[in-house]
Amino acid sequence: MxxxxxxxxxxxxxxxxxxxxxxxxxxxxxxxxxxxxxxxxxxxxxxxxxxxxxxxxxxxxxxxxxxxxxxxxxxxxxxxxxxxxxxxxxxxxxxxxxxxxxxxxxxxxxxxxxxxxxxxxxxxxxxxxxxxxxxxxxxxxxxxxxxxxxxxxxxxxxxxxxxxxxxxxxxxxxxxxxxxxxxxxxxxxxxxxxxxxxxxxxxxxxxxxxxxxxxxxxxxxxxxxxxxxxxxxxxxxxxxxxxxxxxxxxxxxxxAPHTNLTRRQVLENYQVYGDSVLGKYGQKPTVRDVVKPLLGLFHSEPGNGLWKRKADAALQHCTTLKSFLEETLGAIPDSVLDSTVGEAPSGCIDTFAKLNGLLPPPYAAREHEREALYA
The missing domain is CATH 3.20.20.70 (Aldolase class I)
Structure with a gap:
């Protein structure tokens, strides 16, 4: 597959x-x-x-x-x-x-x-x-x-x-x-x-x-x-x-082994990509188009609300992704921009372990019934 x-x-x-x-x-x-x-x-x-x-x-x-x-x-x-x-x-x-x-x-x-x-x-x-x-x-x-x-x-x-x-x-x-x-x-x-x-x-x-x-x-x-x-x-x-x-x-x-990847590094690479594709198809994509996937990058982090307000304002006039990031990223603390993702959260999830007793009976159609069904 x-x-x-x-x-x-x-x-x-x-x-x-x-x-x-x-x-x-x-x-x-x-x-x-x-x-x-x-x-x-x-x-x-x-x-x-x-x-x-x-x-x-x-x-x-x-x-x-x-x-x-x-x-x-x-x-x-x-x-x-x-x-x-x-x-x-x-x-x-x-x-x-x-x-x-x-x-x-x-x-x-x-x-x-x-x-x-x-x-x-x-x-x-x-x-x-x-x-x-x-x-x-x-x-x-x-x-x-x-x-x-x-x-x-x-x-x-x-x-x-x-x-x-x-x-x-x-x-x-x-x-x-x-x-x-x-x-x-x-x-x-x-x-x-x-x-x-x-x-x-x-x-x-x-x-x-x-x-x-x-x-x-x-x-x-x-x-x-x-x-x-x-x-x-x-x-x-x-x-x-x-x-x-x-x-x-x-x-x-x-x-895979842990890396030291930070959001700042992700944004640096994404900015190069974003500015390279602006206007590739006439008026599209726009700065707004390439910014859209970034709006969840600081989910629940300090500064996220202020950053989104700055983003709304910057999208009214910024013509490059570089200028957009320069105007808005001051809202995000360096500690957030430069931290790694860290270890995955621990905890036991038993949602799926409880299903054994809930499984429906095995598929009932026998081979000759299946043939009749699809004749």
Missing amino acids: VAARYLPPWFSVAPMMDWTDVHYRTLARLISKHSWLYTEMLAAETIVYQKGNLERFLAYTPEQHPIVLQIGGNNLENLAKAAELANAYRYDEINFNCGCPSPKVAGRCFGARLMLDPKFVAEAMSVIAANSDAPVSVKCRIGVDNHDSYNELCDFIYKVSSQSPTRHFIIHSRKALLNGISPADNRKIPPLKYEYYYALLRDFPDLTFTINGGINSINEVNAARREGAHGVMVGRAAYHNPWYTLGHVDTAVYG
């Missing part, structure tokens, strides 16, 4: 629309060398119709490896063309979105709604794989609306994996509600059912599963892995608090 030259995706940063753009991924890679990074979801149609402008949508620096391209869509021809066009950019995996609950996406019959059509998803994964050199994966929920039983989830996994080359599934451990509630509410209202994820490990031992949803700290990441999780995907915590989330990944998850 993984490129041999990279460590496995024990930790990955979730694809997040308007957030995990090339600027955020550049910052993330300056903090963590081993985290697997995902792009924002790109619609297959965007890739196909922007054929003459693909650098803007698909280009990234070599340092961002290992990196996964997430695409969405419901048209096999466009998915095939998009995979073929993206192949030149050498992503380490192509992920298909079957989990987004946004009404804009679900209403167009892609995203989470596709879980109701596993036959199509299998066909989509087959055409994507046929037009790409990269491995393929699916990101999905544990169910949709009232189709939320464990057996229905297993039917989806079985169909897609048995009729396509898909061997890796990222499981967001909540179902999706497609009745018009917001994506934010879809991350809170449906209950987490981690037991479904761990039951999949039991019932599909030949597949690889990454757990996603509600995991916000390195302690929780390692707790999930201690109970057998193949990989863990973290979303908003990695964006809103990148220093203490991503800063512990290499050492606490991958076992």
Whole structure:
């Protein structure tokens, strides 16, 4: 599943629309060398119709490896063309979105709604794989609306994996509600059912599963892995608090030696990057675009509130990232700028250890029943 030259995706940063753009991924890679990074979801149609402008949508620096391209869509021809066009950019995996609950996406019959059509998803994964050199994966929920039983989830996994080359599934451990509630509410209202994820490990031992949803700290990441999780995907915590989330990944998850990296060093390198890309595509990116991923860098630190107020003012007139940082960083004490991330916080998390007694019964469909189901 993984490129041999990279460590496995024990930790990955979730694809997040308007957030995990090339600027955020550049910052993330300056903090963590081993985290697997995902792009924002790109619609297959965007890739196909922007054929003459693909650098803007698909280009990234070599340092961002290992990196996964997430695409969405419901048209096999466009998915095939998009995979073929993206192949030149050498992503380490192509992920298909079957989990987004946004009404804009679900209403167009892609995203989470596709879980109701596993036959199509299998066909989509087959055409994507046929037009790409990269491995393929699916990101999905544990169910949709009232189709939320464990057996229905297993039917989806079985169909897609048995009729396509898909061997890796990222499981967001909540179902999706497609009745018009917001994506934010879809991350809170449906209950987490981690037991479904761990039951999949039991019932599909030949597949690889990454757990996603509600995991916000390195302690929780390692707790999930201690109970057998193949990989863990973290979303908003990695964006809103990148220093203490991503800063512990290499050492606490991958076992790399501690470094003396500081936020000042990260900002020095990021400033060189940011100023090199300003206006690369006409008016874009702007200073505001490249500053956006930095806004969580001093999460909960002394001076953070003042720094953000200074940032708001500076963004009204600064034309370079260098001038922005010179004008604002005085709000942050040197002790914060020059401190290392330190040891990962200790503590026992038993969220996942308690699940053994909650696992649903083993997948009930026998082989001949499965054949009838998919006939």
